Amino acid sequence: MDSGCSRHMTGDLSQLVNVKEFNGGYVSFAGGESGRITLKGTVQNGILSFENVNYVPELKHNLLSISQICDRGNSVHFTKKGCHVLKPGIVIPDDWFLMTAERKGNAYVIDMNKKPCEEITCLFSKISEHDGLLWHRRLGRVNMKNLNRLAKGQLVRDLPIKDFMLVEKCVACAKGKAHRKPHKAKPAPSTKAVLELLHMDLFGPVNVLSIGKKAYCLVIVDDYSR
Incomplete structure (x- = not known):
């Protein structure tokens, strides 16, 4: 899966079905080398099919273009565990976005010199508040001082390293610290x-x-x- 690849490409002819001759010009590789597009066909795995896959004999890897997948109405989500192709029609809320890379042609380009807007800064603070209450509950109603100490010392697996904030009131903690009314004598x-x-x-x-x-x-x- 390649977000910088403008077209689906393969160097393995056995991967293609419905092969047709195609003079697609040349493809530039890293190091100044290039390869010639001579054929195109379809790649299938029984569930999905990708059409107009260019065959480049000199190519050593099979590349699926993210832009071509998105043109079919799908969306693609990358995580540290893998890459997921989502069904058409799935909409991601705007307040989940931290940064956006604009599509230029068939590649995705991000300007790292562009300053983040105020909305992104506000979003970071909201994430801290939500995570603070979440980890406060997970770790047995721990206070924020000890929670930040655990995070900075990396003492809990998967605990984000950030300054936690707890703006929302924990109802369970408030009830537990409340004084009980005295019972009337019988x-x-x-x-x-x-x-x-x-x-x-x-x-x-x-x-x-x-x-x-x-x-x-x-x-x-x-x-x-x-």
Whole structure:
């Protein structure tokens, strides 16, 4: 898959079907060399077919032109794991774009000297806010200070190295830190017998150990007899 290739090309004649003679001129290679286009045909894999594939005997690689694929209504998405050809009609939201390379002829050219617009800077900040809340939840409601420490130290796999921001309020953290209202005292117990309802509380470790050198204590109170 080549975004700099203006036409589909192959140097392997066995890849082509419906071959026709075609005088397509010459193709320039790296290093000043060139090859002559003598035939053209179709490449098929059972699912997709690519027409008008030029045959260049001197070509050592099979090249699919991204611009030619896009001309058929498809779109192409590159990731670190591979290249995906998307079905026609799939529209990517504009706020997902960080940078755009304009098509000139059948190649895609990007001007690195062009300054990014203010919208791109705003988009970066929105990404940080979203990622901050996402990783805050993933890592057990960790605070932003420790989250940035993990990111800068590269201590978590796939954690982006950036300054995280948490603008949105975490509802779970707010509820967990809220003070509970005191329970009103009951004039009479609601239970009718011993062991019907038990209240248990485990606390520790304590500074002063028990006689048996224990640091934790389980308190059990019977609701009826207290």
